[in-house]
Amino acid sequence: MKAHIITIGDEILIGQTLNTNAAFIGEKLTGLQIKISSTSVVPDEEETVIEEFNNASSNSDLIIVTGGLGPTHDDVTRKCAVKYFNTELIENDEVLGDIKKYFEARGRVLTDTNRGQALVPKIAAVIRNSRGTAPGYWIEKNKKIFVFMPGVPYEMKMMMENFVIPRLEENIKRKTFTVIDNLLSTGIPESMLFDRLGNIEELLQGAKMAFLPSQFGVKMRITVESETEDLAKNKISEIEQKIRAKVGRFIFGKNDDTLEGVIAKMMIDRGLKLSVAESCTGGLILNRLTNINGSSKFLERGVVAYSNAAKVELLHVSEDTIQKYGAVSLEVARQLAEGVKAISGSDIGLAVTGIMGPTGGNENKPVGLVYIGICDSNICSAKEFRFGDDRLLNKDRTSQAALDMLRRLLLGISDED
Amino acid sequence: MKAHIITIGDEILIGQTLNTNAAFIGEKLTGLQIKISSTSVVPDEEETVIEEFNNASSNSDLIIVTGGLGPTHDDVTRKCAVKYFNTELIENDEVLGDIKKYFEARGRVLTDTNRGQALVPKIAAVIRNSRGTAPGYWIEKNKKIFVFMPGVPYEMKMMMENFVIPRLEENIKRKTFTVIDNLLSTGIPESMLFDRLGNIEELLQGAKMAFLPSQFGVKMRITVESETEDLAKNKISEIEQKIRAKVGRFIFGKNDDTLEGVIAKMMIDRGLKLSVAESCTGGLILNRLTNINGSSKFLERGVVAYSNAAKVELLHVSEDTIQKYGAVSLEVARQLAEGVKAISGSDIGLAVTGIMGPTGGNENKPVGLVYIGICDSNICSAKEFRFGDDRLLNKDRTSQAALDMLRRLLLGISDED
Secondary structure (H helix, E strand, O other): OEEEEEEEOHHHHOOOOOOHHHHHHHHHHHHOOOEEEEEEEEOOOHHHHHHHHHHHHHHOOEEEEEOOOOOOOOOOHHHHHHHHOOOOEEEOHHHHHHHHHHHHHOOOOOOHHHHHHHEEEOOOEEEOOOOOOOOEEEEEEOOEEEEEEOOOHHHHHHHHHHHHHHHHHHHOOOOOEEEEEEEEEOOOOHHHHHHHOOOHHHHHOOOEEEEEEEOOEEEEEEEEEEOOHHHHHHHHHHHHHHHHHHHHHHEEEEOOOOHHHHHHHHHHHHOOOEEEEEOOOOOHHHHHHHOOOOHHHOEEEEEEOOOHHHHHHHHOOOHHHHHHHOOOOHHHHHHHHHHHHHHHOOOEEEEEEEOOOOOOOOOOOOOOEEEEEEEOOOOEEEEEEEOOOOHHHHHHHHHHHHHHHHHHHHHOOOOOO | OEEEEEEEOHHHHOOOOOOHHHHHHHHHHHHOOOEEEEEEEEOOOHHHHHHHHHHHHHHOOEEEEEOOOOOOOOOOHHHHHHHHOOOOEEEOHHHHHHHHHHHHHOOOOOOHHHHHHHEEEOOOEEEOOOOOOOOEEEEEEOOEEEEEEOOOHHHHHHHHHHHHHHHHHHHOOOOOEEEEEEEEEOOOOHHHHHHHOOOHHHHHOOOEEEEEEEOOEEEEEEEEEEOOHHHHHHHHHHHHHHHHHHHHHHEEEEOOOOHHHHHHHHHHHHOOOEEEEEOOOOOHHHHHHHOOOOHHHOEEEEEEOOOHHHHHHHHOOOHHHHHHHOOOOHHHHHHHHHHHHHHHOOOEEEEEEEOOOOOOOOOOOOOOEEEEEEEOOOOEEEEEEEOOOOHHHHHHHHHHHHHHHHHHHHHOOOOOO
16 A cells, blocks of 8 residues: 655645644554655645645555645635545534534634534545544545545644544555664764764665764664564564664664653653753753653752852852853853752752853854763763754754763763764 | 755655755745745655656756755665766865865764765756755756755755855746735634634735644734735735734734744843743743843743742742642742742743643643743732643643743733633
8 A cells, every 4th residue: 555645735835834744644654564655745726736636646545635624714625625526515413513512611602614614525434523623534436545634733643543543454454564663873973873883784684774863863764674574573673783782872762762751761760860950951951851741750850040140049059160160161060960969859960051152152162062060979070062053953962962961871871982 | 936845755754854844945935936836755765756856847947855965875866866867976176175174173084985975966066065064966957957955954954045045046037026924823712813803805805814723823824916025015014904903912923933032022122031930841931932042131040840849949939838729729820930030039930830741630630730820020920721631732832821921911911811
């Protein structure tokens, strides 16, 4: 089975909105071993949308369409589906009931605009929407499957999980198995990683591997195809072991792992408490850690000490040290980490200070200069980093380097290169 | 001039990476009045890539290709360009010089893998890369323009800004002018916004308008096409005034404005200081505020008071209040805001407490329950919100509601609805 994903919406085409829907659907279909032949984005124009339905069905068996099902006048997808399948709209009682319930729960009045969303193409199986008012449709015709879902990611995801994926699973007959594994590294550049792995063809033995760099590190994606799932899994785990033997200390996780998630698990398993003092990253490290459900089990508190007063009053950094070395210095990073550990009674204190840019740098302390401090009951150390000139990328890189120092401390991995 | 954007890379197709490049390029081309006919994503496979070059050039005059120019074996784009244009690779001295300089600056040794990146298609104008090692290419043939750039967003963006956009501007002859304006609202659902605007056709007088909802609010995109730029601008500003008359209090900005940016400007202009106490959002509000360059001018400090101990010790919340009403309560939100204002000597204190989920809720205090407190020298108030059941969306919504309370305080807009 081959799939084509169509995203409808000018906002995607002109770059106002990121196409997260195509990414989510692509990932899920890949998980079902469905090959994605192409992804396309087209404007909210009837003629173009219908032409794209024709294009997609000429080279794919499954066409997944998102967007343009909303209640306002600029949504054209339903109209296009009616024309393309030469069908008509009928009011669906189940959907009308869902919409009424949705409005009642929120204490709002049902408008005609919203009631109109209960009109669905006659030949469609309805995909109900528990998170919004627009239903989705599943339409089979001439051995092609068309799935229509709203563009709101939160609603589309629920429909994929509860309806579309289970129904697709019934439709699939498997022949070859593809297994994909992603090893997530940080703290080493792409070309250095590549060179350390040595002869890549020998390592892979016919498998495929891609290097995907970002400000958070380099993802190594390994793809193995085999006759059975077991064979594929065995081969991929062999390759993984070889890679880990060469660059294992830089690998913090696999696939959907996040550095903050990996750290949270270690901290909770060991019953350790963390506190964080952020200057330049301004809350990003704490925000990443608290994205993890259960973070309250290990994160005691955080201080965003932007001003020098906050550093001195809340975290007991010495005023002399700030005067002598500056707020962006190895010494202040160390004292911030010590301070936040002491005031909170936590097991570990982590701290960053630096210049994120675009302004605020000078010749001695350029934009991109960062110091990260970390303390546990045994040691208290700090390290210098030099990043680039983009504020948001620098915040990302600094948060990643700080979390990686924490990971290395927890695992007892020493610095090298 | 019509454009087609091609993104090459399995990682996009299978949903591991978001297609931010197509969004960025789409936005820039729209700004140049170039219509985007379609965007597509294809896998790292030679045959498919070349086929897509053919497809794109059949319906567009400008084809922008990103991805697959890296130093590793899985990058096929350069090979495809050589075949498609029937040309050959030659070593480019300028590019080789750039690569050598890049490595010297970082104190690293030039490897053969990297030196190979100085080989470029003979017929290409080279687009130099000051942020990485892979050069881009600009190739014109049979009245079609092909632009090739690396997939790393940071490198691609620099090439667009410094080379591609200026060169495209030279190529464009303008006939009709399109002006797009986006009004950014928050705190009101899409259907309610739509209904409050009344007769939309009458309001728009032939202009186009789209409603784009997200967890941060609803964006209203207005598009006007006219013979001159002035006519288009006048018409769009008329429409904007009519919309503001009806729903102005919900509109925090336009186009690339962010709520945090709008707030930062007001705070800095008035010389006010802010401090923030976050419980459930765990640093997200502070992170958003510190994404703004110059945030150190108004943001005094922040406390992420996850534990009750931190709330009591650092922010002087009364233990009795926590015992009587619970940490997630109107009273604690108010005391957190009061506390962070008092310890920092700031003009305004902002605080949030709530249950983000997926766990931690109960019948009386369900997941999604949030209290936001805000204090200045005159008043100290708190408000209850009920959001959904998704942790990360709840963090986004809570941060947006808190920042919007701050905006309304600064503008003297009272609550309503």
